[in-house]
Amino acid sequence: MAVVGKEKNPLLRIKPIDLILKQSDEPEHGLKRTLTALSITAMGIGAIVGTGIFVLTGVAAAKYAGPGLILSFIVAGIVSGLAAICYAEFASTVPVAGSAYTYSYATLGELVAWIIGWDLILEYAVGAAAVSIGWSGYVTDFLQSALGITLPKVLTISPFSGGIINLPAFLIILLVTALLIWGTSESSRVNSIIVGIKLLVILFFLVVGFGHINPANWSPFLPFGAGGIFRGAAIIFFAYIGFDQISTSAEEARNPSKDLPFGIIASLLICTVLYILVTATLTGIVSYTKLNVASPVSHALILLGLNAAGSIISIGAICGLTTVLIVLLYGQSRIFFSMSRDGLLPGLFSRVHPRFRTPYLSSLIVGIVVALVAGLTPIDVVAELTNIGTLAAFVLVSAGVLILRRTQPNLRRAFRVPWVPVIPILSMIGSFVLIVSLPPVTIIRFIVWLAIGLVIYFLYSRRTSHLQRETVEDAA
DSSP, X not given: OOOTTOOSSGGGOOXXXXXXXXXXXXTTTOOOOOBOHHHHHHHHHHHHTTHIIIIIHHHHIIIIIGGGHHHHHHHHHHHHHHHHHHHHHHHHHSOSTTTHHHXXXXXXXXXXXXXXXXXXXXXXXXXXXXHXXXXXXXXXXXXXXXXXXXXXXXXXXXXXXTOSOOHHHHHXXXXXHHHHHHOHHHHHHHHHHHHHHHHHHHHHHHHHHHTTOOGGGGOSSOTTOTHHHHHHHHHHGGGGTHHHHHGGXXXXXXXXXXHHHHHHHHHHHHHHHHHHHHHHXXXXXXXXXXXXXXXXXXHHHHHTTOHHHHHHHHHHHXXXXXXXXXXXHHHHHHHHHHHHHTTSSOGGGGOOOTTTOSOHHHHHHHHXXXXXXXXXXXXXXXXXXXXXXXXXXXXXXXXXXXXXHHHOTTSOOSSOOSSTTHHHHHHHHHXXXXXXXXXXXXXXXXXXXXXXXXXXXXXXXXXXXXXXXXXXXXXX
16 A cells, blocks of 8 residues: 655655545545435436437537447447446445545545546536536427427527526526535435436437438448547547546445446446437438537427427436536536545535535535536537546546556455456557547647646645645654
């Protein structure tokens, strides 16, 4: 086990796993364990099945992969699956809040942990804001088509697009934030109910759409060439970030060593099958060239003259995007909670409500900031930032499995990655391939965000780190 203060390079300070586990048991910073294997799986499905099916499939098919998007989802699913296996080992070994941030702290050191934590802050915040704007669009369309209610345009778009505020996006973020502060078990039950509705709507689309498939729409299958498969996979990778967020619930799982691996792998398998079926049906009932819209699934049915079916799909999309918001904001607040508990962010982020046993200040602050971003900013160009952040996390977690196997071979692991080092290495290679498939401007934006994070780390977080304080005390 790494010993605090013994590293030759102070940038590689590693936080011992026994210290991480001890910290999670402290009454003032411990979270309530209420989640079961099924609720964790539902949480994963809630995050994974949403934006990918209801928003990104159309854009990715029309602009990047065509009907070959079916193969893009398979590629993205394989890369996610390899990373999911690595996440499962960590989640069962270090069952505390924080996801890839905590895992990196235990294996790669404080600097890398800060980088990935800063990365995840961007991933979850931008993702939640973007999803809430998509949610707003579906709600606005549904109110107009089904109920005849037309919201003023200035209250549904940002100031940058000529409006005042995207009010539905702003309000849904605040509502989900209140739900998360109320309690994890309560929000989990709401999430499970909505996931059930969402899955029924997706099955409805598959049944209705199957009878209208025209195989001619699948030709040409690869209009953008073989490279379109990987570009499409890089774009729709946003759809797979849900299982990453499952691991943020480790500290609130009743039996994390068994429930987390089950929830991670089960949700990923279920969602990958659903994605492939929906994509095959969607590109089969209409030409991929007609899918470059924000609501491709309902839009495709409307093009077929199935307006009532399209309205039902809109309800499912609203439910689907709601569950994505729940898990994104949940994960965001838990990352803040973990980094604050380690002294890398101000202490108020790790305060736990005495009654609800949730990090209420962290959730509240995150919710307000994300709500303002969603209501006042156009987020249509930053979905790729979420993807590159997720892929970077996958690389570090996969590397962490290899490092921890070497540094602590006798550590108790309830779940072990098979075929080490093959699977972790394949996971890293797959993630790198998708990273370089993203637009160059996305990589530049990501580098700028990381540079800002490094400035904050060296000017503030490194000095306030609890691990730094313990290092000084040990030296004394």
